[in-house]
Amino acid sequence: MESKENEMMTRVGPGTPAGETLRRYWLPVSFSHEISSDKPKLVRWLAEDLVLFRDEHGRVGLVEPNCPHRGTSLEYGWIEGGGLRCCYHGWVFDVGGRCIEQPGEPAGSNFKDKVKLRAYPILKSAALCSLIWGRATRCRFRASTFSCAKTASAPLLVICANAIS
Numbered sequence: 539m540e541s542k543e544n545e546m547m548t549r550v551g552p553g554t555p556a557g558e559t560l561r562r563y564w565l566p567v568s569f570s571h572e573i574s575s576d577k578p579k580l581v582r583w584l585a586e587d588l589v590l591f592r593d594e595h596g597r598v599g600l601v602e603p604n605c606p607h608r609g610t611s612l613e614y615g616w617i618e619g620g621g622l623r624c625c626y627h628g629w630v631f632d633v634g635g636r637c638i639e640q641p642g643e644p645a646g647s648n649f650k651d652k653v654k655l656r657a658y659p660i661l662k663s664a665a666l667c668s669l670i671w672g673r674a675t676r677c678r679f680r681a682s683t684f685s686c687a688k689t690a691s692a693p694l695l696v697i698c699a700n701a702i703s
């Protein structure tokens with residue numbers, strides 16, 4: 539194999555051929571028990587740094603690692619107020635990446651509605667070793683379709699393989 543072919547096969551970052559292919563599939567991100575509900579976790583997934591967290595309601599989020607306000611790493615934030623609170627000025631982001639609180643904004647401000655983190659779809663599968671699965675592209679199957687398949691003995695990955703919207 540030539541080095542150019544090797545590069546094409548092994549680079550999985552955004553925009554690379556292998557990376558774009560892998561982003562069409564559900565892939566494991568973490569074991570569920572490794573995510574606590576008081577501390578976010580920095581993960582390296584498909585050559586991207588991302589922050590994985592579990593909110594007070596047990597929901598799991600996988601989001602870009604830097605706060606859109608001043609770029610602080612959300613890895614140093616904590617779980618509070620229905621999501622992940624940034625350690626610098628206290629903005630809170632839910633598992634979908636939406637900003638749901640900005641303590642420094644005046645009452646009645648809707649600026650938070652204009653702020654959003656890039657967030658990946660997440661699926662928790664008890665049938666597959668309590669793994670947290672992430673997917674980098676949208677899937678036309680809804681979560682309810684997927685949850686039906688969680689108990690199947692075959693791997694879940696196949697289900698969305700051709701389901702790019």
Ligand code: FES
Nearest residue numbers: 605607608624627
């Ligand atoms: S840097 Fe995150 S809230 Fe300001």
